[in-house]
Amino acid sequence: MVMGTPRQETEVAIVGGGPGGYVAAIRAADLGRDVVLIEERPRLGGTCLLEGCIPSKTLIHAVDVLAAAKEAARYGVTFGPPKLDLGALRDFVASVVGGLTKGVDALLRRRNVQVLRGHARFTGPHALLVEGDEQTTVEFRHAVIAAGSRPTPFPPAGDLPVWSSTDALGVPEIPPRLLVIGGGFIGLELGQVYAGLGSQVTLVESSARLLPGADPDLAEVVARRAGRTFAEILVGTRVAGLERTAAGIAVSVQREGRTERREAERVLVAVGRRPNTERLGLETLGLETDPRGRLAVGEDGRTRVPHIFAIGDVVPGPMLAHKASREAKVAAEVISRHPSAFDNRAIPAVVYTDPEIAWAGLTEQEARERNIPVKVGRFPLRALGRAWTLGRTDGLVKILAEPESGAVRGVGMVGPQASELIGEATLAIEMGATLEDILVTIHPHPTLSEALVEAAEVAAGTPVHVPPARGDA
Amino acid sequence: MFEFKLPDLGEGIHEGEILRWHVQPGDTIAEDAPLVDVETDKAAVTIPSPRAGRVVSVVGKPGDVVHVGQVIAVIEDAAGAPASASPAAPPPGPAAGAPEDRTTPPAAPASPASPAATPTPAPGPVPAAPATRRLARELGVPLAEVTPTGPGGRVTADDVRRFAERRAAGAAAPPPAAPPAEPGTAAPAPSEELAHAEFAAHAACTIPLLDIEPLPDFTPLGPVEREPLRSIRRKVARKMVTSSILVPHVAHMDEADVTLLEEFRHQERERRRGQPGERLTLLAFVVRAVVAALRDAPAFNASVDPLREEILYKKFYNIGIAVDSGRGLVVPVIRGADRKTIVQLAESIEDLARRGREGKLEVEDLRGGTFTITNVGPLGGTALIPIINYPETAILGMGRVQERPVVRDGQIVIRRILPLTLAFDHRVADGADAARFVNTLTRLLSDPRELLMQT
Numbered sequence: 001m002v003m004g005t006p007r008q009e010t011e012v013a014i015v016g017g018g019p020g021g022y023v024a025a026i027r028a029a030d031l032g033r034d035v036v037l038i039e040e041r042p043r044l045g046g047t048c049l050l051e052g053c054i055p056s057k058t059l060i061h062a063v064d065v066l067a068a069a070k071e072a073a074r075y076g077v078t079f080g081p082p083k084l085d086l087g088a089l090r091d092f093v094a095s096v097v098g099g100l101t102k103g104v105d106a107l108l109r110r111r112n113v114q115v116l117r118g119h120a121r122f123t124g125p126h127a128l129l130v131e132g133d134e135q136t137t138v139e140f141r142h143a144v145i146a147a148g149s150r151p152t153p154f155p156p157a158g159d160l161p162v163w164s165s166t167d168a169l170g171v172p173e174i175p176p177r178l179l180v181i182g183g184g185f186i187g188l189e190l191g192q193v194y195a196g197l198g199s200q201v202t203l204v205e206s207s208a209r210l211l212p213g214a215d216p217d218l219a220e221v222v223a224r225r226a227g228r229t230f231a232e233i234l235v236g237t238r239v240a241g242l243e244r245t246a247a248g249i250a251v252s253v254q255r256e257g258r259t260e261r262r263e264a265e266r267v268l269v270a271v272g273r274r275p276n277t278e279r280l281g282l283e284t285l286g287l288e289t290d291p292r293g294r295l296a297v298g299e300d301g302r303t304r305v306p307h308i309f310a311i312g313d314v315v316p317g318p319m320l321a322h323k324a325s326r327e328a329k330v331a332a333e334v335i336s337r338h339p340s341a342f343d344n345r346a347i348p349a350v351v352y353t354d355p356e357i358a359w360a361g362l363t364e365q366e367a368r369e370r371n372i373p374v375k376v377g378r379f380p381l382r383a384l385g386r387a388w389t390l391g392r393t394d395g396l397v398k399i400l401a402e403p404e405s406g407a408v409r410g411v412g413m414v415g416p417q418a419s420e421l422i423g424e425a426t427l428a429i430e431m432g433a434t435l436e437d438i439l440v441t442i443h444p445h446p447t448l449s450e451a452l453v454e455a456a457e458v459a460a461g462t463p464v465h466v467p468p469a470r471g472d473a
Numbered sequence: 474m475f476e477f478k479l480p481d482l483g484e485g486i487h488e489g490e491i492l493r494w495h496v497q498p499g500d501t502i503a504e505d506a507p508l509v510d511v512e513t514d515k516a517a518v519t520i521p522s523p524r525a526g527r528v529v530s531v532v533g534k535p536g537d538v539v540h541v542g543q544v545i546a547v548i549e550d551a552a553g554a555p556a557s558a559s560p561a562a563p564p565p566g567p568a569a570g571a572p573e574d575r576t577t578p579p580a581a582p583a584s585p586a587s588p589a590a591t592p593t594p595a596p597g598p599v600p601a602a603p604a605t606r607r608l609a610r611e612l613g614v615p616l617a618e619v620t621p622t623g624p625g626g627r628v629t630a631d632d633v634r635r636f637a638e639r640r641a642a643g644a645a646a647p648p649p650a651a652p653p654a655e656p657g658t659a660a661p662a663p664s665e666e667l668a669h670a671e672f673a674a675h676a677a678c679t680i681p682l683l684d685i686e687p688l689p690d691f692t693p694l695g696p697v698e699r700e701p702l703r704s705i706r707r708k709v710a711r712k713m714v715t716s717s718i719l720v721p722h723v724a725h726m727d728e729a730d731v732t733l734l735e736e737f738r739h740q741e742r743e744r745r746r747g748q749p750g751e752r753l754t755l756l757a758f759v760v761r762a763v764v765a766a767l768r769d770a771p772a773f774n775a776s777v778d779p780l781r782e783e784i785l786y787k788k789f790y791n792i793g794i795a796v797d798s799g800r801g802l803v804v805p806v807i808r809g810a811d812r813k814t815i816v817q818l819a820e821s822i823e824d825l826a827r828r829g830r831e832g833k834l835e836v837e838d839l840r841g842g843t844f845t846i847t848n849v850g851p852l853g854g855t856a857l858i859p860i861i862n863y864p865e866t867a868i869l870g871m872g873r874v875q876e877r878p879v880v881r882d883g884q885i886v887i888r889r890i891l892p893l894t895l896a897f898d899h900r901v902a903d904g905a906d907a908a909r910f911v912n913t914l915t916r917l918l919s920d921p922r923e924l925l926m927q928t
Contacts, residue, residue: 125690141687307687339611345598362597372597405625407600432600434625 005135010036012335013128013140015120018046020312020324021146022104027332029111036138037113038120038130044104046148048321051166058093060352063196090171122281142307142335149273149313160242162267175199175265179251181239182270183210185351192354200231202262204253208236214357215364218414221394222353275314299341301331323347346429350419355395358422361429362400362410374400374409377459379451381415386446392416397451401459406434417448435460475524477546479539482513488540489513490704491533500528512704526550542618601628612637705801716863721899724858725907729915732889737921756848757819762917764790764811765927770910772902773867774843784901793842796829803829804862806842859896866898
């Protein structure tokens with residue numbers, strides 16, 4: 001017999017240890033499956049934990065404290081000028097990430113999930129070759145592809161040392177001038193971080209407005225604030241080319257038919273992410289991706305090859321950790337022959353800008369595009385007591401409901417703590433709640449959560465804190 | 474425009490596979506002319522057009538599965554005027570993003586064909602809590618077809634259970650005031666049907682040590698053709714798996730000396746040539762004998778309710794006959810077999826077998842059996858071990874009648890021998906019961922005079 005690579009057998013092989021992969025591993029193990037998880041990076045947690053949500057939210061928190069200290073002067077609390085110890089900030093981010101990734105290790109260990117380090121590639125319908133420090137062949141009955149995504153490369157940058165979101169999260173320095181390419185949520189969040197840390201930030205977005213995925217009335221509130229803290233926001237603007245200069249990088253941008261030039265010490269490219277589906281050996285399985293590199297799956301998470309599942313950023317839908325985790329549980333349950341399905345009606349989206357934006361279910365622009373009749377109740381935070389006490393009245397909560405039944409179809413909000421408030425709205429949509437269900441539920445006073453009740457009242461036509469419309473009817 | 478929705482095809486049937494369209498878009502069709510052939514789990518049916526007019530469009534091609542309540546054809550009224558009295562229903566519109574929309578048919582307003590299904594037309598997904606959706610998935614209930622009772626048209630868990638219950642009870646009528654069944658017979662209580670629905674959910678759970686390994690890749694070994702498991706084949710597969718996993722089978726075998734019976738039968742056939750029931754088959758006599766034997770062995774004309782731990786003895790005798798339809802096994806049922814003469818039984822068998830082969834059995838022909846006989850004898854085989862037609866408790870397999878040397882009074886004589894196997898559910902009866910039952914059969918079949926006394 002020829003000596004080959006070492007082989008091992010398992011019921012479930014999971015490719016990727018992010019919030020999709022590790023959750024699938026845990027759920028499958030808890031349902032009695034024998035699980036091997038394969039991770040390319042030295043640490044578990046995936047993009048979310050290592051170079052996404054967790055480090056960025058830690059940084060945003062630090063910057064929020066800086067901003068709050070400054071704002072406190074309005075109500076008579078003043079501090080000396082803030083001093084920033086960049087080393088201590090990096091250490092704090094590292095300790096947060098380190099603590100959480102160790103937590104994931106422990107969770108998997110307690111369930112006897114075997115973790116293999118290396119890059120995994122399918123070599124047959126039931127075999128994966130794992131290439132790390134050593135090579136191993138994993139033979140499996142079911143596989144879950146949870147390989148995640150990476151920042152989309154930006155060809156005009158060529159080999160210039162531009163930052164990706166991963167680089168920016170490491171805060172290697174605070175550049176005097178930072179030019180951000182991309183006005184989506186990553187560009188805006190990181191732009192606000194660096195603006196808060198003291199950079200002069202210029203943001204370039206090719207669409208006509210910032211955050212094209214969010215409803216315009218929500219995005220506008222953030223755009224207005226960013227307009228005050230950023231040096232410049234250029235929408236409807238394309239990047240034509242980049243070149244190195246003595247000070248850093250010069251970017252030529254085209255807008256309204258003119259070509260202009262901007263210069264910055266650093267350029268951050270945040271133009272989106274693409275799925276990691278190229279180097280998985282999918283062709284051996286006969287699986288093809290769509291033009292955007294994604295794998296088609298059914299409600300049960302199966303690809304066209306029924307024993308191969310795919311979850312998270314490698315399948316269609318928003319690239320969000322919580323979506324991946326839910327899909328992970330479905331896949332693990334289906335593998336364990338439970339009648340599970342990804343039949344969720346609302347995947348909450350949160351943008352950790354200042355102020356925060358969050359929405360779930362149907363958006364207004366989607367309702368318009370798809371011609372879905374809805375009635376909309378909109379409530380400005382200016383009319384909410386709790387917002388006044390926080391000194392933050394820029395924002396609104398709106399609720400979209402079916403005109404006849406009042407069933408809640410979507411909720412959008414912008415304002416402080418929107419990320420926390422969207423949970424209730426998501427539950428309402430999943431439960432098939434009606435406006436009445438929300439407005440008879442007593443919400444604590446004074447809280448921001450009252451805004452949802454008020455928006456429901458407006459939609460139902462019975463608002464208390466909004467003056468009656470002076471209709472000419 | 475008249476939107477024709479796939480009508481109710483009978484108890485427990487929610488979908489069918491399109492076999493063939495009789496018309497194409499643009500054709501004109503007369504009222505009651507054949508529109509489409511649809512094959513359900515139980516039978517193939519030809520659905521007539523409820524209207525005369527021009528066919529504007531049809532939905533689905535042969536092989537596609539269509540759901541009850543789904544619009545399958547649009548017919549323009551002959552006069553050109555709107556034929557439907559229903560006010561313009563909101564168009565289903567572009568599919569909403571929710572995953573359900575991929576699998577459930579668009580919600581339809583009340584259709585004349587199925588008054589029970591009156592889902593509210595809703596532009597969005599059916600409002601229901603995640604736990605309710607999961608229950609619906611477990612019970613195989615299409616949410617869009619459930620009548621909601623919650624506020625804002627929300628489907629509650631109870632609505633889903635009620636739907637499953639009614640489906641199990643075969644009620645096409647609305648839930649309140651279901652008419653009581655014939656007096657004296659045990660009408661299935663709703664809770665009992667619910668138990669069955671829940672049972673189906675239980676069965677979906679993992680069975681310890683049950684391990685369905687993925688198929689190896691056969692393609693390196695040679696060419697492989699894939700065919701979807703569909704329709705009747707799928708129905709047979711489900712029933713057989715259910716029966717073989719749930720029912721502890723025991724097979725009891727014996728032989729019946731049918732020499733005298735066969736002589737008598739051939740004489741009668743000659744005599745009755747040209748009269749109804751002239752194809753006086755051996756099977757007709759076996760049915761008569763089985764009914765007589767069942768009267769003394771109620772356990773073989775029963776069902777087990779494993780959840781309630783009860784045995785249901787049926788006081789009626791509907792004998793199923795396994796028929797090779799050409800597209801798979803079907804089991805049409807002779808209803809009230811105890812009230813039919815042998816000639817009437819022979820007529821029924823001939824009629825059911827012919828329609829089975831032609832694919833013309835009605836759904837009603839296929840339900841309500843209490844005991845099944847499978848007669849593969851004419852095709853060959855000396856002995857067989859049949860699988861019980863769940864949820865019955867016994868099945869009789871008939872082998873081939875052959876002339877065989879046997880010993881009678883110390884002499885070797887040639888007799889015509891019919892091999893018989895009774896497979897029975899050991900939960901409800903024991904070997905001794907089976908022996909007595911089969912002894913009765915062999916005694917009745919060995920002497921036509923005995924059989925005569927039973928009629």
